[in-house]
Amino acid sequence: MSSRTLYTLTATLDYALHHLSVEEQVAYTNRTGVPLQELVLIVEANRYPGTFNLKHLEVNGTAPPSAYTLEANQMRLPLANPLSPGEVLNLSLTYDLNLPSPTPSPLTRPVPFGTTPRQTNLVDWYPYVPPYDSVKGWLAHAPGYFGEHQVYESADFVVNLRITGAPAQAGASSSQTPSLTIAASAVPQIDGEWYRYRFENARNFAWSASHDYLLTTRTVGDVAIYSYAFPIHAAAGKASLETTANALALYNELFAPYPRQSLSVVEADFLDGMEYDGLYFLSNGFYNLYSGKPADYLVSIAAHETAHQWFYALVGNDQAEEPWLDEALCTYSERLYYERFAPEALDWWWAYRIRYYDPRGWIDGSIYSYTYTGEAYRAYRDAVYLNGALFLEELRTQLGDQAFFSFLQDYVTRSAYSLASGDTFFAVLQEHTQADLTALLDKYFANR
Template identity: 60%
Template sequence: TTRQAGAVTLHSYAFPYHKTAGERVLNTAAQALDLYSRLFSPYPHEHLAVVEADFLDGMEYDGLFFLSYGFYNLDNGTPAQYLVALTAHETAHQWFYGVVGNDQALQPWLDEALCTYAEKLYYETYAPEALTWWWEARVNYYQPRGYVDDSIYNPHGEAQPYRAYRDAVYLNGAVFLEELRKQIGDEAFFDFLRMYVNENRGKIASAQDFFRILRQTTRAPLQPLLERFFQNVP
């Protein structure tokens, strides 16, 4: 199925028995595309494809992403579900990975933390009634911990390396961004995100770029907050 979101054509590829879920994904992606285009920068392509996949989890590419059939199987008809949250997440990767690149092995938080927090921005805008569900089921349930700037290589020798990676990089990363936003205020926070995207468009951004631009957009005392969440603060 297809639909327009401004000048962008969205394509949803779903198995026949997931027609309704596929339409929900298409509508969610269209909403997220419009929101992120306004908050970060215009979407750079004419098309975006969302493909139901026969493997677990989601996977982003530039102009295309996969979502697991498992999310479609559990479609409950409301925004309070992983099918919607992960669609918003993978759409955000079109900016944080697509427009602005990063080292996804050594500094994965530069895309995954931002994309996880972008889910929250989606819920704030389009489904505020499900925002409490998002915090509780997506983030707080797992009691996220760990340094946001961990790599994918299990640097602390965790017994459950994926769980530790996800809790630190994705979920604690979202907690950090929420606390940062509260500390510096919405105006400075969104000015920072736009500046970060625009200055690093088509480049491989680094943590040093992130912190440098952040400090340019606010005079708030950031060091205590940064040292709580990061092991390496340039």
């Protein structure tokens, strides 16, 4: 039996009332090598006022021995007896989520969580145990103004979903399946009214429901690609499907085989692209503006978000402390996409995605290290994403294609399902080149 954390989640969504009720079991094995005095759970839903309502909590079948704390996005649970290495702790939680309707604001970072008139998006919707680092302790970070702050261990998920309160389908009898479409990180087994999923060795489980999705599909080898778009954006939905499929085939070849059965791209009423394991969201803004050409942000960002399946999902990293590790690689993957599938648009990509912003700044800052001004998001993005891509381009030039791509493959293969760091990146890199990288590192890194 795997010693990975097992999450068993049984949830009923009342679509009309924007309400989710959840029963969650967590089987956590202490693999940290040290006795644990407390367990930390990340509760992202608790960041939204009035959203997370904990009804019941048990530890190993009884009420928790002493008071837990739940503040912002973290629950701290003191343990009566320390949990020894190798020992298993069983948690049982019952809670409701009153789903928020986030309104876009320049003061808060967009997250595709909650409900809009045409969809409900469930991301980071269950409490989970973050990784534990022997030096730093729990990798439980506060949200930043921009960038992602969560760190995920690979875990196993058994998820059972059911929806009530679906809008009635015209002419449908009440015994028919509600006219809702569910997009999720994995492929379900349908069992009456239940959608049952098993998702193993994964960072998280995200899903989305809508009465208004147009679904298109394609396969790449054994992998099913699903594109969920709103019907007014059928052409852009097809483009996000094709881009995702092509990008997946390319990254399969360049990085490592994609290990999942499916990948879903979901058009979302929020302002950005956002990756989860097996599924990503793409802003309706990109669909609205889609030009029909490859030289288009819908295409760049779809190629970017697809690359997160390798740099974020397969190879995890501390997104708060070292965001460049996944973001620079995913931005550079856009360049690899254009190079292969639309070389005529590569000049556009360099000019409008990268050089237009005159990127600058150390690429190895944390998400908290780029200070807030009106241009704060730009400072962060320009350094981590854009300058990060320029670093990788120069690294590739210095190494040559053969060494560069064998390095990337090696980095992905050796870090798969675990957490990589900048140290991992450079340790693997050293094995693939004799080149003196001092000048390059001095140019892009504050601390290398």
